[in-house]
Amino acid sequence: MILMIGGAAQGKLAYTLGHYQLTSSDVAYDFESAGSKAVFYGLHQAVRALLSAGGDPSAAMERALLQNPGLIVICDEVGGGVVPIDPVQREWREATGRLCCTLAAQADQVVRIFCGLPMVLKGGG
Secondary structure (H helix, E strand, O other): OEEEEEOOOOOHHHHHHHHOOOOHHHEEOOHHHHOOOOEEEOHHHHHHHHHHOOOOHHHHHHHHHHHOOOOEEEEEOOOOOOOOOOHHHHHHHHHHHHHHHHHHHHOOEEEEEEOOEEEEEEOOO
């Protein structure tokens, strides 16, 4: 599994598709589809949706990775900035951050994309 992280609108998806020679048809946008696609884009949004439905994002991610251990997971960094007053927003940010920490520990490679440029944080290039 490969984890791609970075701020919003930093070119994570474009870089991933170009670097791995993939197309938009290779991209999943939810936990269920991630089990059968090369790329899971928008982990942070999928976490928010699953939490609001009362689901467990960690368990959902674990199921997706069991089906698809070579998955490339792309997530916006959501933990920076002012801590939200809204407890639901705090829960979402914390759940996303915890899940990214777990994924980073398990990943073969972790790459941060900034202004469309890759910075390898873990694993080879």
